[in-house]
Amino acid sequence: MAIHYLIKYYLKKDRGPANIRHKDILKGKKAAFFDLDGTVWDSDLLWIEALEKVARENGFGEIDVRSTYLPGTELIKTWKVLQAYNEFKLPAKKDHRVLATETETKILNHINNSEHVDLIEGFLSFAIFLKEDKGLKLALVTNSGKEIAEALVQKTMVAYLFDLILTGSDVAKKKPSPRIFLKAAGKLRASPKNVLVFEDSLSGSKAAEKAGMDQIIIWRTDIPQVEYHGNIYGFYPDFEDLDKIISTTHRERALEGVTLLHKIQGNTEPAENEQPSQEM
Incomplete structure (x- = not known):
């Protein structure tokens, strides 16, 4: 029983008040949508x-x-x-x-x-991981105008990573309306449930929720997590090591919890054969 509750805690250790879904986050995903301001670019x-x-x-x-x-x-x-x-x-x-x-x-x-424009830490390597290692289509989906988005991706030399760039200039209603996300999904022929959205703002998160898309929040503000809603995997300050984090399966996270319990109890035996409870 003690193991069950520790595993349950460990699986939800980064849980905020939003509805964080701990699952194999990349399973079935065909595309990843990135917001620009505050997500890819700390602006x-x-x-x-x-x-x-x-x-x-x-x-x-x-x-x-x-x-x-x-x-x-x-x-x-x-x-x-x-x-x-x-x-x-x-x-x-x-x-x-x-x-x-x-x-x-x-x-x-x-x-x-500007001679040089910095992107959020870890973005470049993480985007390459999603595109080349996982085969996802990538889209830049932002409320900012087309000129700003295109200038930024050219200046930072990341334009080649995106299969699609969709901006506030391309839609009648911007976020928090879900239209821009749904339009991007249509253009990339991806079902909303097969899209993972990276956002930082409440309006972007709300748009993703309305579009029926899973989210990861790049959380660099003082906005309380309780104000975000939707199917949120977690809150992270940047993209550093995010490839490893989201590649960890539900079972692997549970085994990490068991291993942690063993360490607390002074048992250094590996937890590979431990079977975590299915009641999460």
């Missing part, structure tokens, strides 16, 4: 700085961006929230859409003018 601070610069250039002064900034939110909605929170008036002949375009231009200029 949240750059977006905040771009919003602040656009605000100053339009005469809004030093507005408070950080109190309301939520990664993954459409830029037009972000500017509407910023206006309501900071109580500034829009310049003549300008609306939230124009401000969003000006913000995207700041990000695009940053990419083009």
